[in-house]
Amino acid sequence: xxxxxxxxxxxxxxxxxxxxxxxxxxxxxxxxxxxxxxxxxxxxxxxxxxxxxxxxxxxxxxxxxxxxxxxxxxxxxxxxxxxxxxxxxxxxxxxxxxx
Amino acid sequence: xxxxxxxxxxxxxxxxxxxxxxxxxxxxxxxxxxxxxxxxxxxxxxxxxxxxxxxxxxxxxxxxxxxxxxxxxxxxxxxxxxxxxxxxxxxxxxxxxxxxxxxxxxxxxxxxxxxxxxxxxxxxxxxxxxxxxxxxxxxxxxxxxxxxxxxxxxxxxxxxxxxxxxxxxxxxxxxxxxxxxxxxxxxxxxxxxxxxxxxxxxxxxxxxxxxxxxxxxxxxxxxxxxxxxxxxxxxxxxxxxxxxxxxxxxxxxxxxxxxxxxxxxxxxxxxxxxxxxxxxxxxxxxxxxxxxxxxxxxxxxxxxxxxxxxxxxxxxxxxxxxxxxxxxxxxxxxxxxxxxxxxxxxxxxxxxxxxxxxxxxxxxxxxxxxxxxxxxxxxxxxxxxxxxxxxxxxxxxxxxxxxxxxxxxxxxxxxxxxxxxxxxxxxxxxxxxxxxxxxxxxxxxxxxxxxxxxxxxxxxxxxxxxxxxxxxxxxxxxxxxxxxxxxxxxxxxxxxxxxxxxxxxxxxxxxxxxxxxxxxxxxxxxxxxxxxxxxxxxxxxxxxxxxxxxxxxxxxxxxxxxx
Numbered sequence: 046x047x048x049x050x051x052x053x054x055x056x057x058x059x060x061x062x063x064x065x066x067x068x069x070x071x072x073x074x075x076x077x078x079x080x081x082x083x084x085x086x087x088x089x090x091x092x093x094x095x096x097x098x099x100x101x102x103x104x105x106x107x108x109x110x111x112x113x114x115x116x117x118x119x120x121x122x123x124x125x126x127x128x129x130x131x132x133x134x135x136x137x138x139x140x141x142x143x144x
Numbered sequence: 145x146x147x148x149x150x151x152x153x154x155x156x157x158x159x160x161x162x163x164x165x166x167x168x169x170x171x172x173x174x175x176x177x178x179x180x181x182x183x184x185x186x187x188x189x190x191x192x193x194x195x196x197x198x199x200x201x202x203x204x205x206x207x208x209x210x211x212x213x214x215x216x217x218x219x220x221x222x223x224x225x226x227x228x229x230x231x232x233x234x235x236x237x238x239x240x241x242x243x244x245x246x247x248x249x250x251x252x253x254x255x256x257x258x259x260x261x262x263x264x265x266x267x268x269x270x271x272x273x274x275x276x277x278x279x280x281x282x283x284x285x286x287x288x289x290x291x292x293x294x295x296x297x298x299x300x301x302x303x304x305x306x307x308x309x310x311x312x313x314x315x316x317x318x319x320x321x322x323x324x325x326x327x328x329x330x331x332x333x334x335x336x337x338x339x340x341x342x343x344x345x346x347x348x349x350x351x352x353x354x355x356x357x358x359x360x361x362x363x364x365x366x367x368x369x370x371x372x373x374x375x376x377x378x379x380x381x382x383x384x385x386x387x388x389x390x391x392x393x394x395x396x397x398x399x400x401x402x403x404x405x406x407x408x409x410x411x412x413x414x415x416x417x418x419x420x421x422x423x424x425x426x427x428x429x430x431x432x433x434x435x436x437x438x439x440x441x442x443x444x445x446x447x448x449x450x451x452x453x454x455x456x457x458x459x460x461x462x463x464x465x466x467x468x469x470x471x472x473x474x475x476x477x478x479x480x481x482x483x484x485x486x487x488x489x490x491x492x493x494x495x496x497x498x499x500x501x502x503x504x505x506x507x508x509x510x511x512x513x514x515x516x517x518x519x520x521x522x523x524x525x526x527x528x529x530x531x532x533x534x535x536x537x538x539x540x541x542x543x544x545x546x547x548x549x550x551x552x553x554x555x556x557x558x559x560x561x562x563x564x565x566x567x568x569x570x571x572x573x574x575x576x577x578x579x580x581x582x583x584x585x586x587x588x589x590x591x592x593x594x595x596x597x598x599x600x601x602x603x604x605x606x607x608x609x610x611x612x613x614x615x616x617x618x619x620x621x622x623x624x625x626x627x628x629x630x631x632x633x634x635x636x637x638x639x640x641x642x643x644x645x646x647x648x649x650x651x652x653x654x655x656x657x658x659x660x661x662x663x664x665x666x667x668x669x670x671x672x673x674x675x676x677x678x679x680x681x682x683x684x685x686x687x688x689x690x691x692x693x694x695x696x697x698x699x700x701x702x703x704x705x706x707x
Contacts, residue, residue: 084348084349102272113374132704
């Protein structure tokens with residue numbers, strides 16, 4: 046093999062090595078990216094789970110605040126409300142009702 | 145540069161060493177990657193692979209307006225990995241300092257630590273506050289891994305005791321322990337799942353795959369109205385306490401479709417504490433309390449007599465001045481009458497008059513009507529532990545059975561069965577199926593069991609019971625209420641005793657019924673007549689319902705409403 050042929054073969058070998066390294070680099074890069082996406086996906090899933098739990102917690106808290114016993118206690122003790130006595134309710138008929 | 149033979153030898157020797165070294169590394173790699181591949185792969189997989197059990201979330205239970213009655217919240221359960229006994233004991237002491245635990249609980253855990261058990265529950269289903277207090281113990285680097293947490297769901301009932309018997313409750317492992325939680329458990333509980341995860345050295349998940357997708361439980365929408373339920377429960381508790389009764393039950397239903405608006409049973413309990421509630425308090429008396437109904441059952445007799453054209457409203461019956469013997473058994477009236485008309489027998493609630501009607505009607509016709517009203521079998525409401533009631537077959541009736549059944553003895557019923565009987569009149573003659581689930585009433589079409597020719601006069605009679613009969617204490621000015629009182633002796637160990645059950649059933653407005661109500665008070669002390677104990681409770685409940693549903697009495701303009 047002459048000098049020029051040897052240089053050409055070396056060049057092809059270098060190109061091949063470059064492609065092999067490039068493929069390995071891309072492959073491992075994608076693998077790393079995949080792992081990273083896995084972390085992200087799991088984090089997002091955890092966040093979603095936390096948010097759903099938070100929604101449930103807030104709904105339960107709202108329901109507890111609207112607890113009828115509590116509301117009645119506040120109405121009676123803090124606001125001074127009471128059930129109407131007999132005769133205190135008067136139904137007023139509107140003109141349309143009479144027709 | 146020339147290399148002498150000594151140098152060549154050294155170079156040769158180093159080359160040999162280098163190749164041996166390379167060969168050794170290559171062999172080691174070959175052994176690791178090929179020969180021992182399976183062993184090491186299994187070790188790696190064991191370290192990074194994990195299968196996580198995913199708990200399903202129980203469905204939320206709401207009332208007809210969407211108010212939450214039961215909801216599952218995510219919570220942490222603390223456990224101890226008992227690797228080093230001394231460390232475990234020290235950490236557990238710190239844990240106890242943060243939470244209020246009773247001594248027996250503490251001693252149990254300490255015993256288990258000393259026995260060397262590896263996994264010990266410290267406290268299940270911590271509240272958010274408790275979790276925040278004990279979290280630093282788990283994060284402490286010196287004792288890392290001793291205390292850890294597992295995600296679980298905690299069932300919360302934000303309305304506390306309201307509708308406890310309808311809701312039921314769940315145990316520590318979310319297993320249903322009663323009420324709708326039990327009857328619809330398969331729908332509410334959902335299905336757990338499995339997640340295969342890969343974890344890194346920091347125990348962070350970087351890859352996961354669902355082996356089984358979890359299915360959340362179905363949300364349940366009840367027909368009850370939490371506000372009405374609250375009002376009814378409070379009124380019932382007030383009456384039970386006033387008469388120092390053993391308990392009671394109230395059923396409020398929509399007359400047209402038999403959807404339950406409120407169902408109260410007393411004594412009640414806190415669903416979050418169901419596991420430590422004594423058994424008698426867990427019993428939903430509205431569907432599982434069996435008793436002889438007494439005079440409220442006379443509506444079935446009246447319906448049978450009118451439907452079979454056996455009696456007319458003004459037919460007169462001998463009431464034997466308050467005492468009447470049927471074979472060797474005595475029937476008495478509270479108020480003695482010589483003679484009463486058919487309608488007055490019900491208005492004055494004469495047992496002797498009722499026996500006369502029954503004897504004229506005959507056992508077979510009466511038995512058929514009782515069966516048509518649904519007695520002796522479950523109503524089919526979506527709640528567990530409903531009783532059938534006891535209705536003896538006609539062949540087993542004795543010579544006195546007909547006379548006693550005519551005024552509500554020799555038969556056992558549940559309050560719900562009686563409520564459904566009253567609702568036959570309120571719904572225009574239909575025996576509907578009671579519904580506790582919202583929106584389930586569309587398919588509630590049943591054959592008509594009572595014609596208008598019977599239903600209308602019977603409604604008139606029941607209106608008169610409230611206007612001028614035994615049910616006067618249930619009357620509300622401006623509202624036509626149809627109802628019937630009942631007072632019956634209780635059966636204990638097969639014998640009638642001096643303990644009573646007072647009841648009152650009715651519906652309003654009588655000519656266009658919207659709501660059917662049935663109340664029952666078990667063993668009131670002092671007064672015990674249905675007209676004295678149950679009728680006033682019926683009235684106070686009806687007044688609250690009318691206010692809440694804005695069903696105001698029909699009174700002249702600007703006249704005060706007496707509710």
